[in-house]
Amino acid sequence: MAIRLLRHGSRQPANCEEIGNAGGIQAVVNGMTKHESQVQIQEIGCCALWSLSCNNTKNNKRLREAGGIEASVKAMANNGEHLGIQLQGLQLLSSISYNNKQNSKKVGEVGGIVVIVKGMIKHQDHAGVQESGCCVLGHLLEHEPNSNKIREAGGIEAMVKGMSKHEGNRDVQYEGCCTLRDLSGRDLQTKQKIRAAGGIEAFVKSMTKHSNDHDIQEECFWALRNLLEDDDECKKKMRDKRIREAGGIEAIVKAMCKHLDESDVQEQAAHALGNLAFDNDNKEKIRTAGGIEAVVRGMRRHGKDEDVQKEGFWALRNLSYNNEENKKRIKTAGAVKAVEQAMKEHEDLKRKGEKILDIL
Incomplete structure (x- = not known):
């Protein structure tokens, strides 16, 4: 009482x-x-x-x-x-x-992470448990060592499964994307765990299902950007293939078209396409999906934003490298004018711009 x-x-x-x-x-x-x-x-x-x-x-x-x-x-x-x-x-x-390192540390020390993950697994069908579970795991990352504890406790698999079970629930998707995005920017083991758990496919599904949600798009772009970074060439090719086959390229291009006025979306999307364009099959896919035009539109819309221009340069450079068909498409899309304008606006990008124009 x-x-x-x-x-x-x-x-x-x-x-x-x-x-x-x-x-x-x-x-x-x-x-x-x-x-x-x-x-x-x-x-x-x-x-x-x-x-x-x-x-x-x-x-x-x-x-x-x-x-x-x-x-x-x-x-x-x-x-x-x-x-x-x-x-x-x-x-x-x-x-x-939330924003409390001491409390986050304490939760990890007393076994809270294992208990949280077990609860998420036990109540997979309850969206509220999945949302709150993803959220608290994200807050616990305030204490760096908790990252390993989450990975070892099966937290990554639990979050990916929760997102897969509740694809239409915006809050579950957002909290899951946020925490997995944070984890994806940490150590290589954690990145590998996210990939192995089906994280790439979960991000693409979330982007596709919630294409109008700017916040979800941004979190997914960040996560995919982090997951694309790898020194192992063989694993990189396999990962690129998974993103392509999951419909990731189409999802990225669609988001760029839907959120043309959002500079952060344009920046992250252009960077992701630039990373994917190292693979020749992806070069073709990006072109047929309208990715070249999307990058150029983003650069034109955000001409004053140096970060958008820099990532646009990155994408155009990689898309045009050793690919004559893409070079033609890039010119037709008006990229030469966009690059020249960016060089005038941003002195620091002049040399990069000159290299792109030389390639074209």
């Missing part, structure tokens, strides 16, 4: 401070610890701790020092089948780990 009252009282921000000052957080944790077998107390306790700590720096610290992280992780571990406890626990851990 006391925990329930504290939960209700914590709905008012002003009350949260008073409850924290009066030792209310410690009282909730003590109650959860004493009554571990009482499912209702565990659920209400997680909810109360979430309400008390949400957007409250002092209470975040109090919760950590009172053993609240351990209590909530234990509640989730002991009640894996209980949907309510999983949801409340995930929301609590997500809230306290």
